[in-house]
Amino acid sequence: MGEQHRAKGIKRVLLSHRELGPQQIIIPPSWSQVAETISLQNGPNHPIVLVCGPKNAGKSTFSRYLINTLLNSRYQRVGYLDTDVGQPEYTPPGCLSLHVIDTQTPDLAVPCLKTPERCFFYGDISSKRDPDAYLDCVFNLYNYFREEYKLSNEQEFHETYHLPLVVNTPGWVKGVGYDILVNMLRYIGPTHVVRIQISDSNKNLPAGAFWFGGDEERPVDLINIDSAQIDSLNRSVLVQKHGRLVRELRIIAYFKQCFSKDLNITAYKELANALASLPPYEVPISSMKVLHLHCQVPSSEVFYSLNGTIVGLSVSSTKSGKCRPLCVGLGIVRGIDILKGLYYVITPVSPRDLEKVDLFLQGLIEIPTCLLQVKGCVSPYMSTNVLTVTT
Structure with a gap:
């Protein structure tokens, strides 16, 4: 491909994700306690944490907060495997990606684009059209993480890695979406599973280690937390997502990168x-x-x-x-x-x-x-x- 010239003369700043909700996210004490417990755990293994739950439960927000907490404790880098093709954290919609994060996110209310270490273009906002291709991409990304960052294979159940890994998952947890999540859990074998629950119990995942079948069992720390919707002062503590608008804003932000940061577009x-x-x-x-x-x-x-x-x-x-x-x-x-x-x-x-x-x-x-x-x-x-x- 030949190189192009860049347009000039555009002024001001593009509309941001702040239109979608409050300008500050308030993290409840229960979330802080869980994130700190994971980050300070003792033992030879760095945590492999999978975050799951229904739509708009706060999975992405908790994942961002957990990454910040891990970086603020004893880790210089944290792996992040994003399997939510509808509302990915650091890439445009339709992508599955693996990132290695070395800086904290200063504002949890404003997702930012980052260049992934490895990325696949799935090409849709849901895994339902081709679950097999979706899982192939997820497994490939996790295999890459294992190959690149594994220290040894001396542990009986969990391998040891150079850095911890946070896995964020989609909010489709019923029917085929549930089967996909179970396959991911069995393949990855996380050390910790954070299950976020909302007030509508019919939309929540089953209690316990629901992904194990029969007598199968592996050591895992299963942590249940409630979705943070309002605090004691009735303030919203999560940015309420409007899926289509979030996706459009992410695509807009992505292609805005065609221009110099000095060109402010309003x-x-x-x-x-x-x-x-x-x-x-x-x-x-x-x-x-x-x-x-x-x-x-x-x-x-x-x-x-x-x-x-x-x-x-x-x-x-x-x-x-x-x-x-x-x-x-x-x-x-x-x-x-x-x-x-x-x-x-x-x-x-x-x-x-x-x-x-x-x-x-x-x-x-x-x-x-x-x-x-x-x-x-x-x-x-x-x-x-x-x-x-x-x-």
């Missing part, structure tokens, strides 16, 4: 105009393979299906077993010129990483509607001032 329309005017990368069609993740597209319709969509930028040579290739980031296919044999792609991924990319993964992650309304056009990625599909 409104969606300004970002949309900036992206529409940003000179894209020119990508030879002949050098790029296309894989459709959750649908079948006739070969005659491939270009039309790609135009104006978000794709995962992947490296085909990194495929491991049944798992799909690793993803280096996301891009917008802004236009396609068949006569010139070129895709036109917008992405914040560095040119160095883009040089390795030879595969577009097309899933079901959509461009936010607010980025499609530019200068009266229905879509800036299919308008007359942008190169588009030519037949």
Whole structure:
């Protein structure tokens, strides 16, 4: 991929996640006690903590707080395995990722984007379309953590690692979602399972070590905590998530990285105009393979299906077993010129990483509607001032 020029002259700051709730998260004493107990545990094994519970129970918030607590105690780095494709912590939606965190999050109410150590583009906000592919990605990420950070295999049940690991899980805990969670728990074999409960008992996970079958049993510290909704002064203690809006904000924040931090953007329309005017990368069609993740597209319709969509930028040579290739980031296919044999792609991924990319993964992650309304056009990625599909 060839390098592009960056647009200039945009001012002010983009709307943030603070629109979704209070500006300060209040951590209840029970959460603090659990996080501190885990961080100060004695023994040769660093904790492998899996956090589970229904939607909007506070799993991501507790995970962030636990990471901060671990870093503030005796650890310089903490592994973080994010399996929530709908509302991931440090990546855009549709991604499964492994991170190594070495700095505390100063504001728990404002999630931030981070470059993962390893990432797969699943291409949907739920695992229900392809549970097997989803689990393959999760297992691959955990296997990578084991291989990279294992110290020894001398323990009878739990291996020993260079650093602790926090695993955040989706809030789909019924039906197939429950089966997926059970498979994750059995495969990872955490030292601690933090089960968060909400007031509606019908939506909670079963009590006890529900993932063990029959006489099977391994040492595990199962910790039950209640979701923190309000405190004694009736103040909201968690940012209440609005799924679609959170996902759109994360995608917007991701593509805002196409511009220098010195360029302050205040409104969606300004970002949309900036992206529409940003000179894209020119990508030879002949050098790029296309894989459709959750649908079948006739070969005659491939270009039309790609135009104006978000794709995962992947490296085909990194495929491991049944798992799909690793993803280096996301891009917008802004236009396609068949006569010139070129895709036109917008992405914040560095040119160095883009040089390795030879595969577009097309899933079901959509461009936010607010980025499609530019200068009266229905879509800036299919308008007359942008190169588009030519037949």
